[in-house]
Structure formats: structure tokens, C-alpha cells
Amino acid sequence: MKLLIRFFLSCCVLLTVVSCEVHLEDDTRILVEGNIIDQNNLPVSDVKISVQTRRSSYNEGENQYILGEGYSNSDGAFSVISLYDGDEDFAIEIDGGDKYSTYVYKTNTINYTPTDLTFNLETVSLKKTATFNYNMIKTSGESNTLRYSFKYVEGFCLEYYEGTTLNEYQSLCYQERVIGQLLNDNNPDNEWSFRLPLGEVVEFTYSINDEPEITEIITINQDSYDFTFTY
Amino acid sequence: MTLRLLINTSLVISMLLCASVGFAQDNLNESESQSESSNTFFDSEDRQSFFAITIGGHKPFASGDNFMGEGLSGKSGIDFKVQMYVYKHLFIGLATGASYFDVKNQELLGSYRKSRIAENYIYLGYEFLPAENLRLGLNIAIDGDLNYKNSGFSASDIAEQHDSAKLNRYELYLYYELSKHFMVYLDYGYNVSKTDIRVPSELEDFFRKGKYSTIGIGLVFTIGSRDLISRFL
Known part of the structure; x- marks a missing residue:
């Protein structure tokens, strides 16, 4: 009986470890694009854009995994090629660093994959x-x-x-x-x-x-x- | 059954086959071969082999305006091949190997640092004899696949991600004979990787094909002194 319990516990531990691993989509790349401006409608350059999975909704994030990264150019435009993961906490973070606010686009990619594998955030406004x-x-x-x-x-x-619709209840702006x-x-x-x-x-x-x-x-x-x- | 498994299985079978058949036929026919020997650029009975087994290493070089040329930097690679001479110096071969790359631009590929490409292919070619101790071979992959194992993520919980592709390969090699059954080689391979990666339409051209060349060196062991068809004639 003890042997059976040990075997069962070992299986549980193994399953827990295996389930913690992040399995990214094979043979897939996505494109994240958009434009960054400040409150005066001026382009913001050199802002870091990171594509993340398993991101919490807190400011600093928690235990997120980076799938792709890039920076906005002198016109404020960005275009980042990234790996992809179907996850309920898929996010795109635009980190304004010490000078600008941080913006996070978050969605559930288990239920939703955008048309043509492109996340177009259009114009994102950051505050100084x-x-x-x-x-x-x-x-x-x-x-x-x-x-x-x-x-x-x-x-x-x-x-x-949720898909292309903003869920204000789950947003924190x-x-x-x-x-x-x-x-x-x-x-x-x-x-x-x-x-x-x-x-x-x-x-x-x-x-x-x-x-x-x-x-x-x-x-x-x-x-x-x-x-x-x-x- | 994947091409990789098929090639690996075939390599083992080929090695066993060539060891048994090659050695058995060799002794019987050596005297015959010597008596009828002739030497040309295209054919030499004296220098005929049944199997050639090569093992070596290579340096890959990614090139072009595509995801490999812009995003990867070649580091090293390994090769293992078995080729059987079907008729005279016309041969068919099975190859397995790997090329290792560093990711030089993560903005173009994704946030990983390394890519290992496993190469498995079947090839067909012909070997010329330009000089006494030299063999010049040309071959083309007739069916091949590539498996990209992408690793080196910032978090250890992401072990790897895979991409797959079909391989078109064209190769030129030079064998230098140190003895009848032992040679060293230098080769050049041009590889076109036709990927199966799903991407947005505006990235199609960038990801559809990757190109890389290889320059390799290694050792060649040959077995037998007659080609396959001659054994039955």
C-alpha cells in the first residue's frame, strides 16, 4: 500500500512539474505593431515593447515569460516579430521606463487568435x-x-x-x-x-x-x- | 514514420549491409577488377567502391535577406553520411547531421538565443576522378527535412520551441585518398530551407525560405570494390 501511495505521489509531483512548463506554438510567429505617442501627440522613441505570456495584471508583472522584444523607432512606430503562446494571460507590454507610463494590452489567446497573426495596437498614448x-x-x-x-x-x-472588445471590468487604467x-x-x-x-x-x-x-x-x-x- | 527515423534506421541497416556484403564480395573480385582495370575522369574500376561512410564537421554560414541571413549566425555542425555506389560512380546516400546557430537579432525571430537545425536527407550524385588521389563529387538532396530546435530563453520553464522545413541541398565535395579505403574530405553545401512557419502575410517572404551554406571537413571510409549493379551482372 505504501508503495502505491509513493507511486501516486511521484506521479502527482511529475505532473505538477510538467504542467509548469510553457509550451510555445511550434511553426508560428506573430507580428505586433503600433505607434506610440505622448499626451502632446508627439512620437515616443526607444520604448521597449515585449510580448509576454503568463503575465499577471499587476504593474510590475509577475513570473511572465518573454516571447519577443523590440523598440519603437524615431517616429514612435514599432513592429515586433515574436513567438506565440495560446494562454489566458497573453500580454503585450509597452514599458515607458523612467520617463513614461507603462501600457499593457492583455487578452486570452486560448480563445482568440487575431486575423493574420497580427496584433495591431494602433496608437498607444503614454503619459510622461x-x-x-x-x-x-x-x-x-x-x-x-x-x-x-x-x-x-x-x-x-x-x-x-476579449477578442477585439475592451473589457473595462478587467482593465486597470x-x-x-x-x-x-x-x-x-x-x-x-x-x-x-x-x-x-x-x-x-x-x-x-x-x-x-x-x-x-x-x-x-x-x-x-x-x-x-x-x-x-x-x- | 518521419524522414529522420527512416534515415537513422536506414543508416544502421546500410552499415550492417555494407560490412557484410562489401567484405564478402571484395576478396572474390579483387583479382577480376585488377585484370580489367581502366582509368578515366568518369570511371575507374580500380578505384570503385561499394559504400562510403563519412563523418565530419562543418561551419554553417547563413545568408540572404531572409530570417536566417538576417537573424542567425552560424557556429558549427556535424555530419554523418553513408552513400552506396549504385552503378559505377553514381551513388545514392543517406545523411544526418546538425548545424548550430546563435540568434544575432532577436527582434526578427523571437526571444531565444540559440537554434539547432537537425538535417536529414536522401541524396543522389556522381563522383568524378580528376586526379590519381582525388575524387570530385556532386550531389543533390532528393528528399530532406529540417527541424529547428530553438532554445536559450530568458526563463528555464520554456525549454524549447520547434520550427520545421523541407530541405533543398546542393553539394560539391573533394576526397583525397590516403589509401584505397581511407580518405579525407572537404565539402561545400548550399542549403535552402523551405519552412512551414505560419506568419502574417507581410512576413511571408521573409520566413518562407532560409538560406545557408556549409563548409565541412572530415574522414571517409570506403568498403567494397564493386558497385551494386555490377555485383549482379
């Missing part, structure tokens, strides 16, 4: 982004606390398509995000940064020693915005 660097420093005596949060619009847009923390004697300071579209506002809300909250609006008008707060 800025980096917001914040530094929270404790300068007061012991036992003072600071509870704070930043609300901002993330420089990330994911559009989920320039969504509001809130990050915050409680600082005290054990954890008095904090330094961090995040990216957001240039020209957007950051809503900074804080409360010292659990007193009523105060909100400040910060307009991000430079590529790298440094913000220091002492309490």
Missing part, C-alpha cells in the same frame, strides 16, 4: 511620468507618532480585451492608489518613492498623535519631486 521621492523624518521627542498616506494616480494602464504607514518610536523614519504621471496631484494626509487628519495637495510639476516631512 515623474518620480515622487518622499522622506519622513522624526525630529521630535519620544512617544510621538505619525500616521500618513499618499493618494495618487498610478502611471500604469492595463487594458484587457491609471487607477488611484493609496500607500501609507504608521511611524512611531520603533519605526521612526521612512524613505520611499513612486511614479505617477507628470502634472497629477498627490494627496498627502497625515495625523500626528492621532489628532484630526490634515490633507495637503501637492502638484507634481517636475520630473523628480523631493518631499520631506518632519514631525
